[in-house]
Amino acid sequence: MTGDILYRLRGPAAGSGAGAHRSRDTGGIGVFRDHVPFWRHPDARRIDLRATLRDPFEGTVVRRFEQSRALEVWALVDLSASMRFRGAGATWDLVTELCIALARSATRIGDAFGLIGCGAGPELVLPASRRRGTADAVAARLRAMAPGGASADGLLAAATSLAGRRKLVVVVSDFRLPEALTGAVFERLQGHDVVPVAIEDGALGEGLPAFGLIELEDLEGGGRRRVLMRPSLRARWLAREAERRDFLRRLALRHGRPPYRLADRFDGDDFSRHLLGTAA
Known part of the structure; x- marks a missing residue:
């Protein structure tokens, strides 16, 4: 645990x-x-x-x-199909572990925890609660789900619904989203303390081979295909990943906090250091 x-x-x-x-x-x-x-x-x-x-x-x-x-802690979770990717780790397992830990930690000190899972719209809504069983409810609902949305546009409506008193809002996504959508979500969350958690996987980064056949699947409906990975293609891929991370970091810092990179395994102590501002 x-x-x-x-x-x-x-x-x-x-x-x-x-x-x-x-x-x-x-x-x-x-x-x-x-x-x-x-x-x-x-x-x-x-x-x-x-x-x-x-x-x-x-x-x-x-x-x-x-x-x-006391305050309210909310998790806004991307339910688009790319969130079920399995590589060096299982993306959805990481999301589930993170949200359970947040729910348990928040309710233990008297804070309320709520969660909104978003595909094309808000598809899973767990109202903020201080009940002891909140973490168990989060675990049961998330473990029963398999992300499959064609988009995560519902994040915008979810962000709008959190108007009111200042909250701690953890936005959990791989952020393989249109930049306009990501920017609009952050704008709607102005006034809250926003923590972006970027789910990543080593298999889509430095773990890519320099040369060889790899099989790719578009989890959002594009099917499977084989690609001949070569140094030039790998370099372009990694450059695009670096651009995506840089965009998210610049956007997040404009709204207060840098993004937290969650890759392959969840480490609660490391996440705590990030939230407390003591990360190395």
Whole structure:
């Protein structure tokens, strides 16, 4: 079993209930934040006598405390057919493992976890929940699915549906999508803390042979064909992959966070370091 995923929201949380994340809200309990005049925070229980006696303006001073809030964590998952690719690893198995770990980790600290799986439209919707069994529900639904959509256009509608309080949104895809669609999804998610997770496979990168016959299958309806791989074709392939990664990275950084590359196997500790901003 994968250990807990650790994460923090970029900026203050704005959830409706008490939780584990820093917020702008203040109150009578929590982590000490600052001293303010009584008229700004009229709570006689929090009067600081020492600070009041030291106040040069002879005012009454109270202590304010920072309230911690819960938040919603959402996974937007690409259900297009390319997400069932099997090479050095099994793409859908990686997605499933990641989402289960996120659901378990979020609900364990009092956050809510929700998931929307998208083909041409939103095809799988699990509303955000703090219930203990949320991770089990995610596991059951994802393990019963086989991505087969001809597109992932539903990501746009899913992103629009997440309007409201700031959320942590993990977008899980191989990002072999039209650039216009990818850009529009990020635009719709403005205001949230967006974490792109790019599912990749070594068999489609440096694992390609320099020379030889390989069999390719277009999982979105183009059928199978054999291709003679040669150095020039391999170089063009790798260059196109580099361009796709560079586009995603530049787009993601404009919206706050760099993409996380998930290839061949899922490592919860490595993903935690990425979310906490401590990756090497």
